[in-house]
Amino acid sequence: MDTLISVGAIVAAIILKLVFFLVTSRILLKRAPKKSEPYQVISKGSNVERSAKRILVTGGCGFLGSAIVRQLHERLGSRVSLVVLDTAIHAKFSPLLPSATYIRGDVCTYSHVRAASAGCACVVHSAGLLHSCLSDEAAFERVNFLGSRNVVEACLEGDLVALVYTSSGSVVFNDSIARAAGGGGSLAPIPESTAALPAAQLNGAYARSKAAAERRVLAANSHALHVVALRPGGVYGVGDTTLTGNILAGKPYVGPGDVQVPFVWVEDAARAHVDAVERLLFPQPGAPRIHGRAYHLAHDPVSDPLLYREFVGGPLVTPADRKSAEVRAAEAAAGVQDPLSAGVNAYGLRCNSPVPLPLIRVLAAVNEWVGRRFGVALLHPSMTPENMRYATNHWPLDVGEARRLLGWQPTPWRVVVARLGAQARAGKEEGGKGMKDKAA
Numbered sequence: 001m002d003t004l005i006s007v008g009a010i011v012a013a014i015i016l017k018l019v020f021f022l023v024t025s026r027i028l029l030k031r032a033p034k035k036s037e038p039y040q041v042i043s044k045g046s047n048v049e050r051s052a053k054r055i056l057v058t059g060g061c062g063f064l065g066s067a068i069v070r071q072l073h074e075r076l077g078s079r080v081s082l083v084v085l086d087t088a089i090h091a092k093f094s095p096l097l098p099s100a101t102y103i104r105g106d107v108c109t110y111s112h113v114r115a116a117s118a119g120c121a122c123v124v125h126s127a128g129l130l131h132s133c134l135s136d137e138a139a140f141e142r143v144n145f146l147g148s149r150n151v152v153e154a155c156l157e158g159d160l161v162a163l164v165y166t167s168s169g170s171v172v173f174n175d176s177i178a179r180a181a182g183g184g185g186s187l188a189p190i191p192e193s194t195a196a197l198p199a200a201q202l203n204g205a206y207a208r209s210k211a212a213a214e215r216r217v218l219a220a221n222s223h224a225l226h227v228v229a230l231r232p233g234g235v236y237g238v239g240d241t242t243l244t245g246n247i248l249a250g251k252p253y254v255g256p257g258d259v260q261v262p263f264v265w266v267e268d269a270a271r272a273h274v275d276a277v278e279r280l281l282f283p284q285p286g287a288p289r290i291h292g293r294a295y296h297l298a299h300d301p302v303s304d305p306l307l308y309r310e311f312v313g314g315p316l317v318t319p320a321d322r323k324s325a326e327v328r329a330a331e332a333a334a335g336v337q338d339p340l341s342a343g344v345n346a347y348g349l350r351c352n353s354p355v356p357l358p359l360i361r362v363l364a365a366v367n368e369w370v371g372r373r374f375g376v377a378l379l380h381p382s383m384t385p386e387n388m389r390y391a392t393n394h395w396p397l398d399v400g401e402a403r404r405l406l407g408w409q410p411t412p413w414r415v416v417v418a419r420l421g422a423q424a425r426a427g428k429e430e431g432g433k434g435m436k437d438k439a440a
Contacts, residue, residue, distance in 0.1 A: 038104075039112045042089045045081060045101040052081040053281055054120040058107050058151065059127030060084030064166065064235055066094035067270035068124055073097055075274055079282070085116040086127065093239045107147035113154040122162035122281055124273055125151045125217075128210070131170075132381040133371030137205035144209035145216070152220045162226050162280035163217065164273055167294060169233045169262050171196040171211040173395045175203040182357055182392030183259065189301045189398035192231075192294060204386035214294065226291035228276045232269045233262025233298040233397055234390075238420070240266065242382055247313045248347065248424040254388060255354025257309025258317075260396040262298035265416045268408075269297050275406045290405045299413040300403075301396035303327050306413050308391060313345045313352035327412045334415040346414050347421030357392060364388050 055072060059065040061084060072082060082100040089102045096102060105112035107127045117123055129135055129143035148165065155163050172194045178184045196211035214229050221227035236244045243263075247253075272295070279290050299306060303324035310316050320328065320338055331338065337348075345351045360383075368384045371377045402408045 042102040048081045061086040065126040126166040131206040133368040140209035148213035165217045167214040167229045168210040170207040178393040185393035192401040221292040229294040237266035252355045253312040261308040262397040295402040296397035298397040
């Protein structure tokens with residue numbers, strides 16, 4: 001019954017929005033494209049040590065980028081001076097740091113990147129255009145590939161010593177073995193040694209742009225410029241209104257969901273970037289070489305396996321004995337309940353319901369067509385045929401090298417989502433204020 005009500009609500013919303021879009025489409029089509037913002041220093045950092053190494057973070061006001069900036073400050077402190085370059089300077093995801101310099105600018109404009117990186121030792125390039133039905137191939141190419149090329153050229157021209165690039169797990173999702181009906185893909189964890197796949201094997205324009213950018217970035221690795229690429233799976237956490245927000249709101253998910261899909265907590269993903277920066281700028285004697293390669297960021301599919309439907313709020317089905325003793329101990333220490341009461345998901349909320357994949361595929365195709373044609377999404381912009389293939393096929397990411405070489409340790413997924421669920425319940429009890437607490 002819940003599923004039928006949800007489907008009916010979706011169909012009704014689509015009909016209403018279609019009527020609205022048909023009336024306003026002419027206006028939308030005539031609307032002039034937004035001009036790029038000029039380069040502008042919004043605020044200069046204060047109380048910076050003269051010996052501090054300067055680090056530029058592109059996209060440093062975004063969901064992941066702001067967490068990277070905060071964690072760089074928390075861990076490296078006065079040893080570094082932080083510069084943020086973003087098209088919009090805001091505190092939506094994290095408060096602006098008084099000690100950091102914030103610059104409004106665009107990675108697609110080389111002069112902006114060159115000016116912002118002047119005097120820097122390292123760039124963390126986390127800026128990028130996310131997959132959306134509102135963006136076409138030219139936009140992905142411009143932001144994700146050409147923007148990354150600008151960053152590489154600025155690093156080489158400015159004699160920087162380190163570059164950490166936020167790539168994407170999508171660059172190793174082999175679309176040629178995925179199935180439109182779901183259940184295809186790779187059952188075995190994809191090794192981190194896997195190179196970004198050729199364009200013909202990738203799932204859409206977003207993945208192609210990220211793969212091309214990763215190849216360009218890693219090709220710049222040398223004895224002078226040390227480069228690391230990080231490939232996160234789906235990033236979630238406090239402030240994520242798409243994935244996490246939908247799960248906590250009880251929204252239905254793409255069924256049946258019995259596939260291994262990689263996800264990573266935003267705090268863990270940010271910590272991996274800081275791990276890489278610290279090892280590149282402040283190497284310890286005898287430490288292993290980490291540059292010149294890519295690393296995966298996701299909950300460990302070997303020691304901490306999960307299925308898509310478990311993560312998105314469906315019932316738990318993975319046996320506890322498939323987890324490592326270390327993960328089980330961490331869950332116990334965090335007070336994670338196992339087993340759960342009937343009808344309760346890993347977030348401590350009522351289980352979400354699946355929506356049949358055939359219906360979702362039709363809705364995603366319509367949503368993408370309207371988005372590309374009229375510039376407005378019927379549903380959420382992330383509901384596209386490409387994202388439905390990611391959600392319905394197997395592509396677990398091995399993280400062994402990230403753990404061994406970067407010293408990175410992902411937090412057990414049930415520990416994270418139990419905390420997110422508790423924060424959501426606390427927010428409702430306080431009058432629906434939502435999840436405003438900063439992640440620990």
